[in-house]
Amino acid sequence: MSDDREILRELWNGQVPVHFVLSSDETSNMEAPQPYFVLVPRQTYFPLCLDKVNRHFQKYTTQTAAGQEIWLDFDGTPLRMHYPVGVLFDLFAHDALLPWTITVHYSAFPEDELIHLASRDAMESYFMSTLKEADALKHKVTIVSTMQKKDHKQLWTGLLNDRFDQFWAINRKLMEVSSENPYFRYIPFRVYQADKSFIQKLVKPVDEEGRRQTLADLLLQVFPDHQNRKVVIQGVKMSPQTPLQWLSEHFSYPDNFIHICVHEK
Amino acid sequence: MTTLEEYYAAVADFLELSERVGDGWSRFSSEDIRSPCFEMIRRRQTHSRRLTADAPPDIIFFDYHVYFNEAFAVPQLLFSACRPDGSLVPLTTLHELIPKHLLPEASERELVWETLSQIEHPILHCPIYALHPCQTAAFIRKIRSFSKSWLLSWLSSVGPAVGLELSPQYGIISHTDNITSINTLEHPIST
Structure with a gap:
């Protein structure tokens, strides 16, 4: 990478x-x-x-x-x-x-729609639990659980203080693949549409025959209807031919999920 | 790790027991669930306690959900907690309600946050409180080495941390040899 x-x-x-x-x-x-x-x-x-x-x-x-x-x-x-x-x-x-x-x-906080995130503790807890979920999807033996407490803190403070090097020094370990094992177990992703709940499924970066799966394969699993949709990830209109493994390593948010925004054309 | 099929079978067994106990666990069904339904089960419970003898009772309505968390491949306990006026019981109050003997000594503030927090419901997408699932797999592996009713054993171990009560009738009804004392195990919510 x-x-x-x-x-x-x-x-x-x-x-x-x-x-x-x-x-x-x-x-x-x-x-x-x-x-x-x-x-x-x-x-x-x-x-x-x-x-x-x-x-x-x-x-x-x-x-x-x-x-x-x-x-x-x-x-x-x-x-x-x-x-x-x-x-x-x-x-x-x-x-x-x-x-x-x-x-x-400030008034009438919509409790039935929004999570309370006023304290730093609440936000940190939410971020770390999402990151752990992504880790569990990617690796059979999770990486976060083998890290030290100070590494967890460094991920969080790197994001909190907008320090790219500090964050990636640790996040690199969560994104690494080896030549003998070049793929994640599953690709952590969520698909969002305005006015709808997000969709999350188990999708592998390679199929049964060992062929690399692309964004188009993922979208087909989420929307089997073949309708033409505009797909935006990290502000970029994404080509359907992009391999999922590459996408996961490069276009994930700090929580290690690819957040895919989909718009009807 | 637990497979979805093993979870389905455990849920079926558990619901059968629950029906005999009569404590109201049931399958959750909703037409507007878009995501695949991981056989969620639910039970409502009212919690009432008095802080002092002459204080008015502190009433909390709990709604407990158990569903299958695919990422961690384990069941997960979620719940909402409301006051009679419909307002949400704040997380800090729930943190205080965790019985001290269920947390390790000198439990840090951080540990409580790693154990119980508010998330977006994975199926219903409303805010919900959740016990974190990262320690569950190891705990269930241990339980399954001696308990056939592992879902019940797990639920009765983690539930009391968040006010969930399970009747002793479960132990009496199911074969006693299935439910061995779990006191010897490290508690799943301690890290």
Whole structure:
């Protein structure tokens, strides 16, 4: 995978422009809140980069909203902040006007739709458990369980502090394959469509005859109807002929899943 | 590792026992489930306790789900916990409810987070609390070396950590030689 290492860095550096506005339900009528513009890294999660947004809007909010858990919506849809920022962008804003306008809320947290991620502990726990799941799919004997605690921490802090080298120094071990065993057991992936729940299945990187499986093979297992769909991964419109093993090694998010956004044509 | 077929067979056996005990475990079925259904079973339970003798009772409605986690190839216990007004019981409260004897001594804050957290339900896609499945495979392997009713043994071992009660009737009804004491095993939620 060393040949294509530049791709990893390019994807890591990807950012999306966001225009945060405060929901009209939250404002005290003293003064009209100023919007907040920021570039958000694709690989991170919203709860990890809202501290400044929060500080900015707190001065405009009503008394009751102060101190409440922040949540976001786009066009009336609450954003599942446990999906990476890039996934939410590809899913909801792929053809929206830029910057992407997101509404900030403090009251009426939709508990039946969103996970509570206000504390760093909650976000870290969610991230690490997703990463462990990907590891269990890829390897019969999991790698994460053989790592030291400090390696787990380095994965997390690498993501948290946006440090590519720090993260990949450990993540490399989760992505490595050998010449005698060049494939993962299963490919960790989830397929997303707007207004629908994500789909996750067991898919191998090679078929029974040892032929390399491609993105087209994966999509056929998820959507047997052969309909033509636009497929976006990490903001890139992906060729159906891309081999799954290569995709998993290079286009996974930090949680080690390939998050595939699919749009009806 | 457990195969899906082994899990199906264990669920069938468990539901048969549950019917005789009469504690309400049932298969979950829903028309709008799009993902493959890994034979989810569920049971509702009301938990009531008084912190002090004259305090009003603290009531929690639990809804327990067991499904087959394909990635780890093990059953997984999920649950929701609500107050009578419909609000969610916060995770920090549930962390406090884990009986201390089920956690290793000097249990760190981190360990609790690695054990129990909120996730997106793998089948229903709503928020749900989940016991992490990474230690389950090793535990089930040990149980299966002596217990035929391994799903019951597993559930009765991990359940009490999150308020799930299983009647002693299970032990009386099923053959006593199937359910050996599991006290000698390392507990699955301790790492």
